[in-house]
Amino acid sequence: MRSVVLLLSMSMLCILSSTIYFQTLYGQNHKTIINSAISANLTESTVENSIPPQSTSSSSDKLKVVSSFYPIYEFVKKVGGDKIDSLVLIPTGLEPHDFEPTINQIQAANSADALVFNGLGFETWIDKINTKNKIDASNSINASYIDNRTKSFDPHIWLDPVFAKKETENIRDGLIKIDPNNRDYYSQNAKIFINELDTLDKTIRADLKSCKKHDFVAFHNAFSYFAKRYGLNQHTITTTGPEEEIKPQRLVEIIQLAKNLGLHVIYSEELIDPRYALAVAQEIPDAKVLVLSPIEGLTKDEQSKGIGYVDKMNENIQNLKQGLECSQ
Ligand SMILES: [Zn+2]
Known part of the structure; x- marks a missing residue:
């Protein structure tokens, strides 16, 4: 076992030091994505409609609604x-x-006027903010999984379209409560x-419906509710969250699991570095890395193309169909 870990560490070192390898195995697009994610982290670049670092005022007399992060922001825009x-x-x-938050x-x-959060x-950090109206999009959703990192409920409900509907209803009801004159508009x-x-x-x-496999290896534990809804089994490279430092021993475990299950697709994410997924895929014959997005944000490219939640979910399904060996 020790020699396998050593070999794996060496192959990971190769991956870390070779951008050419990224390009050939993962494709030019994904290298671009990594660069844009890193650049976003370094500069804390703002996208259209994100809160600017300095300014707070708005001259509009419309309801000013702040959402916490991407999918909630889209749901709020759809309703509002x-x-x-x-x-x-x-x-x-x-x-x-x-x-x-700064x-x-x-x-x-x-x-x-309102803060909407998942x-x-x-x-x-939600308790640091004292907006006069707060809308909790998870209100009355029956969350059943526990997050290893926080030891609280797994928050990734937005990836289950049935729960996403409930979040939309909660947002609708919250906006109507604050702005009842536009009830019909928000409802429609x-x-x-x-x-x-x-x-x-x-x-x-x-x-x-007709897939040969029901197990998949995602990067972090974002798909518990999704997997339960559609009868799948989620396995993850990280055991807590995307910020976890992953040890070679964990990669050895997930390689063995993927081999035992006969999996040939390992999933990564668009806003994180794919080197861990690549390191796993490299050790499995005929394996490749695809994106399974937790939809916790969008790349700049996706933002400029106007891609949204439903598009991202459909991309996920197309990539899952490959890993689960579903009929096309
Ligand atoms: Zn997550």
């Missing part, structure tokens, strides 16, 4: 439409797990988006 000024607290190109971001959120402990918008989520749910059920 042009009746609200919508901002996002965590810049959309950043991985949100270990985010901490004083300026806290002040900007405090001055908004809840279930995902936004560990929510209905349209919920219909899209219903269609997505039906598509996933149809697409995953």
